[in-house]
Amino acid sequence: xxxxDRWARQPQQLWLRxxxxxxxxxxxxxxxxxxxxICVSGSALVFRDRIFKSLQPKPRLVAASGRRLTPPQLRAxxxxxxxxxxxxxxxxxxxxxxxxxIWLDRKGSYIxxxxxxxxxxxxGPSEPLALRSLTWLADLHIxxxxxERGRDANGYAAILFTLLSLTGAVMWxxxxxxxxxxxxxxxxxxxxxxxxxxxxxIGFWTFAFxxxxxxxxxxxxxxxxxxxxxxxxxxxxxxDPRRSPDEQFxxxxxxxxxxxFDWPWKFVWVVLGLAPVALFITGVLMWWNRVLHPRIxxxxxxTELARAAAPSR
Numbered sequence: 001x002x003x004x005d006r007w008a009r010q011p012q013q014l015w016l017r018x019x020x021x022x023x024x025x026x027x028x029x030x031x032x033x034x035x036x037x038i039c040v041s042g043s044a045l046v047f048r049d050r051i052f053k054s055l056q057p058k059p060r061l062v063a064a065s066g067r068r069l070t071p072p073q074l075r076a077x078x079x080x081x082x083x084x085x086x087x088x089x090x091x092x093x094x095x096x097x098x099x100x101x102i103w104l105d106r107k108g109s110y111i112x113x114x115x116x117x118x119x120x121x122x123x124g125p126s127e128p129l130a131l132r133s134l135t136w137l138a139d140l141h142i143x144x145x146x147x148e149r150g151r152d153a154n155g156y157a158a159i160l161f162t163l164l165s166l167t168g169a170v171m172w173x174x175x176x177x178x179x180x181x182x183x184x185x186x187x188x189x190x191x192x193x194x195x196x197x198x199x200x201x202i203g204f205w206t207f208a209f210x211x212x213x214x215x216x217x218x219x220x221x222x223x224x225x226x227x228x229x230x231x232x233x234x235x236x237x238x239x240d241p242r243r244s245p246d247e248q249f250x251x252x253x254x255x256x257x258x259x260x261f262d263w264p265w266k267f268v269w270v271v272l273g274l275a276p277v278a279l280f281i282t283g284v285l286m287w288w289n290r291v292l293h294p295r296i297x298x299x300x301x302x303t304e305l306a307r308a309a310a311p312s313r
Contacts (some may be wrong), residue, residue: 064097069118077086099117101115155222199282226250
């Protein structure tokens with residue numbers, strides 16, 4: 001029987017598949033919680049543009065009394081109200097009755113506060129809690145709450161996520177005689193078998209999206225290699241240099257990653273974005289059933305035998 005025949009009929013017996021199983025298993029263990037955090041935050045951000053528009057706060061008005069404070073005076077007031085922060089941008093509106101927005105920074109952590117332009121009093125955050133929560137989720141999804149280093153780590157994790165999806169695709173193939181069974185999850189099986197079938201079914205039907213999110217996630221962090229590859233196949237528009245076909249093509253990578261479409265497709269992106277969470281849960285249960293639980297039971301039996309063999313005092 002040739003290698004191709006064995007792959008088609010009995011893939012579970014191939015050493016390569018067994019090796020890829022270990023790669024898939026340990027990659028999932030290493031980045032499992034990362035995948036959950038990224039997918040949950042990503043799904044929450046799909047409608048961020050509409051949420052930002054609907055929750056955009058109205059200008060905060062104050063009572064005009066005397067002369068407005070100068071920007072240096074406002075910065076000094078902001079630093080007194082928030083020791084340890086350094087002041088950044090100061091946004092003063094043309095409307096003299098409108099509060100001033102001041103950005104403050106402490107080791108890369110930014111906050112935006114409203115200040116009375118006449119008294120320097122801190123009037124609270126410039127954005128409502130919902131918008132601040134979305135900003136926090138966006139920072140988690142893009143930078144892992146760690147600035148540029150977190151963004152780079154996110155790119156490397158996206159590479160592992162892509163590897164996880166590819167090895168999962170290989171692991172899904174059960175052989176020519178059984179592949180149709182792996183398209184659904186049977187309800188008559190015991191829960192362990194059902195959990196395995198559910199994991200396999202979700203992985204098959206969502207593989208294309210997971211692979212896309214992995215590749216586009218790498219592009220968002222490391223765009224230069226993609227730009228060089230696309231430039232090899234895309235001819236510049238010499239008649240209108242302002243139009244860049246390669247940029248237009250790569251812009252779709254960002255749109256696909258963040259679900260920048262009309263609302264019906266946004267809903268699809270939200271639902272599919274949560275599918276890796278289901279894969280993580282079913283994968284952990286499979287790991288428990290196949291690896292952890294048997295080892296714990298074996299360790300318990302060894303402990304009991306050691307106690308039984310120990311001489312009594």
